[in-house]
Amino acid sequence: MPNTSDSLPADRTQPAPGRAFGHSFWMLNSIEMFERLAYYGIRSVVPIYVMQATEPGGLHLTAVDKGVIYMWWAIVQSWLPMFTGGIADRYGYKRVLAGAIITNAIGYVMMAYLHGYYGFFSGILVLATGTAFFKPALQGSIAQKLTKQNASMGWGVFYWVVNVGAVMAPIFATIILGRPHSAEGWENLFLASAIYTAMNLLLLLTFKDVPSGADKSLGVVKVFWVTVENIWPYWFRGGRFVWERGVPGLVLFAGGLGVLILKPFESGLNIALCGGVPFAVGLGLLTWFRDGRFTWQLRLPAFILIMSCFWMMMFQLWDLHPNFIEDWIDSSMVAAQLPIDSWREYGDRGLLRVPQQILLNLNAFLIVLLVVPISYFVRKMRTLTAMLIGMTVATIGILVAGLTGNGWVLLLGVVFFSLGEMLTGPKKNQYLGLIAPPGKKGLYLGYVNIPIGIGVGFGSLIAGHVYDRYGEKATLSLRHLGTNTQLVSRAARSTDWSDTLHVIPELAGIDRSEAFSRVCQELRQDPAKGADILYRAFRYDRGQVENLCLQYLALDDQFSEEVRAGLAKALQEIEDDPDAKALEEKLSNGKTSLDSIGVAQFVHLLPDALGRKRVEVFDIVRENINRGVSKTDRRQDSEIIDALWQRFRNDPQTLNNLALEFLAQNTAQVADAAAGLTFKDPVKEMEKKVGIGRTKSFAALSAAMGATDAEIAEALGSFGPAGDTPDERAYGYIIDRPHRRSIAIARKDWSKDLVLLRRLIRPDPEALRVVLAEIDEETKLDKIIAWFKDLFGLSEEAGESTEEGVNYKRLAGKQDLIHKALDAKDWTDSHEEAAMLLGLNPYEARAIVAAEVNQSAQAVTKLLWDEYHPQYFVWLPFAAIGVIAAIALAIFGQMAKKWADMNA
Secondary structure, three states: OOOOOOOOOOOOOOOOOOOOOOHHHHHHHHHHHHHHHHHHHHHOOHHHHHHOOOOOOOOOOOHHHHHHHHHHHHHHHHHOHHHHHHHHHHHOHHHHHHHHHHHHHHHHHHHHHOOOHHHHHHHHHHHHHHHHHHHHHHHHHHHOOOOOOOHHHHHHHHHHHHHHHHHHHHHHHHHHHOOOOOHHHHHHHHHHHHHHHHHHHHHHHHOOOOOOOOOOOOOHHHHHHHHHHHHOOOOEEOOEOOHHHHHHHHHHHHHHHHHHHHOOOOOHHHHHHHHHHHHHHHHHHHOOOEOOEEOOOOHHHHHHHHHHHHHHHHOHHHHOHHHHHHHHOEOHHHHHHOOOHHHOEEOOOOOEEOOHHHHHHHHHHHHHHHHHHHHHHOOOOOHHHHHHHHHHHHHHHHHHHHOOOEHHHHHHHHHHHHHHHHHHHHHHHHHHHHOOOOOOHHHHHHHOOHHHHHHHHHHHHHHHHHHHHHHOHHHHHHHHHOOOHHHHHHHHHHOOOOOOOOHHHHHHOOOHHHHHHHHHHHHOOOHHHHHHHHHHHHOOOHHHHHHHHHHHHHHOOOOHHHHHHHHHHHHHOOOOOHHHHHHHHHHHHOOOOHHHHOHHHHOOOHHHHHOOOHHHHHHHHHHHHOOOOOHHHOOOHHHHHHHHHHHHOOOHHHHHHHHHHHHHHHOOHHHHHHHOOOOOOHHHHHHHHHOOOHHHHHHHHHHHOOOOHHHHHHHHHOOOOOOOOHHHHHHHHHHOOHHHHHHHHHHOOHHHOHHHHHHHHOOOHHHHHHHHHHHHOOOHHHHHHHHHHHHHOOOOOOOOOOEOOEOHHHHHOOHHHHHHHHHHOOOOOOHHHHHHHHOOOHHHHHHHHHHHHOOHHHHHHHHHHHHHOHHHHHHHHHHHHHHHHHHHHHHHHHHHOOOOOOOO
8 A cells, every 4th residue: 555645764863772763653653554544444445435336325426526536635635745744844743743633533524424526525625634734744753763774664664554554444444334335334434534543642642742853933924935935946046926926826726726626517628728727827926936046957857757657557556446346357266265254245247256445455465564574675775776676566567457357367466566566665755865955854745745646636537537438337338238229228128217217208208297197007907906006016116215215304394495495496407397497486485385296206306405315315214203212112114114105105296206117117118219219428318318327327238138038937937936926036036146135135224124134034944043043052151241231221132022032133233144044044935025125126126137047247247348448448558657657767767877966
């Protein structure tokens, strides 16, 4: 793992006799370890949270959005230390460290609770700001404890300690996130990082501050201006700040920066023109000093540029490869050899895999294991020579890891990359440290972050555009769908329409208000019978249950005014629709109630109106219903779902919602209409025209390329008793697939649905036997502890009755045991329970069967890999950058032999 702010050796004072580094050195390293534990706890997995299309509870932003966020993350975190380093020197390292730790903790909390692009982005910027203060202060403290004689080993030890935190972080993150991930898991992870960070406040109390040697008489403004003047020492000589140029420059600089951060335009060219140009011009005016003399000084800028290119390539392993692994790498062979079950999970192809953060954690593990001995063995090697070897080996590693879909080959690439990093990272720190003047350690620690800001920042932006266009499996699935109208037709029948119901009327050419009557005609049933059929079909459909939750919240007094304002704003943005304009005016003026307008028809607008994600709404409803209710009287999830249907099942607009999805999934109307569509840009048009966006594209393509109706009938015909209907057999077929069952079980918070847990376990002799056998194997100590907890009311299980020897509240907390029990369960006569657990309607279940019968998810992944070659388009450009950087460093190294001050 990289240490994202470089480090330098410091003054030449000798340590106390008999002590290699001293107590403060080790305490500072411990603080760094906890900070890295928090930082890499999210950094190792947050690429998935930000943009992975299939990530439960994720933000589902695009690769371009992620690139912009990561660019500013790197720039703020790397360039701000050019100013904060001087502040750390002036005001004391411990004081600045305390403020930075608090700021970082706030950033993590913001990420936990502020969802969406701007909320998450603001949390990232706060975290980056805190880290920008933290790094110079901490590393400046460490730098003062090292001498020229022990600098190489000292920074090797520091790099080792950094990676101890980096090794532990992904392991903890994997445990906290759980399997599969959830919105609650992500929130817990961000809060855990905040707690790790806050622990450093206690460690600060264990040692005295380390003197920086800087002038303590300067005020904060003077420190700032001295810092500004020192930013340009290699280019400008003398000069004074010019207000008539500086003030307009500051305005342009700030305005351009604001445009770049807020990203109001999707086009990269527009961002460059509207934000980049004012930013650059403003910076030029701001730093155009009167009477200053500009001189070319190419040696340091050349080194910075070379290192910028290396960082641009290097950081893609941690920032881009997580998404690449999720999309393309088959690590099932690695998973089969792992001894730790928590390091295995099922992916979107139905294969057992190793989480990407565990695979990439080999990098940090190797550094912990080898960086100290390698630093020792190369201590006498010429610095630039070691760096050249490191760059070359790291570039080979990026190529090996990037051009493969095989998990073992990926790990080989990580080995090469790690060896290269161990040579380049510490030696680069040592090289820059040898030319740093004494007395300004924190300041120069800030300066050496320039190449990180350039390389990582602009590398992230480039990676975002490259991966969005050529690498993401979700977008490539949309592109492939757009090439074949028959695929679009089949995908339209298989996709989950619950969050895009508003697309169906225009696509199928029907009036939304007539959807229910159309279904009654299709089924040849009267309205009462038709409503009952729809209710039974969609009763356990997770998407439609979320729609009911949105309706419930919209009509609740706690949220109604918020929804009214949000709906009015959304309707105002709908063009060429007089009805929408009229309703918007009534809502704005308070002339109509939400109950009277039939909020179900606006269910697609309600998440934005509420400021909540769809995946969160059921949890909010549960909390709302159970607020103020005793633990014993709280409603379970199954009961809440029943109550929601009881309230809304006969609502006319709710029936139209169910009817629209029925027409899309169980008739030919929508499929035939979709077959006649054409797409100029499927990635942008598919969701608007047929409701298939990035989050659904791969599953939709897999179902569209799945088994034929005849193959499905044959597969289901041999599955289950002869009297079962095809719908019942579909549920049985799916629940019999280990990966589908495992994901469905892991998704449940069983403590909140004991009703379903009992219903699954109690009637089945084998499932009950597994649970009872496990209970019998509990140790006496476990039983004694549980008895005391029950006696004193210290656990939620206190007072809970035992049924047939099973305490279901206690069982709900044993996810592994539930897995074992439901693996042993006979599902033959449990189709309704399977439907409840899976959260599918029968038409979605049939689409999943189509994909499972011929394992089309694996076939589609191979098809996209072979046809669109993401491995080449994504990784060859970055490998080329690494090659160019290595060649440039070789030339630089030969020239540096002539420069006494640069020949380290």
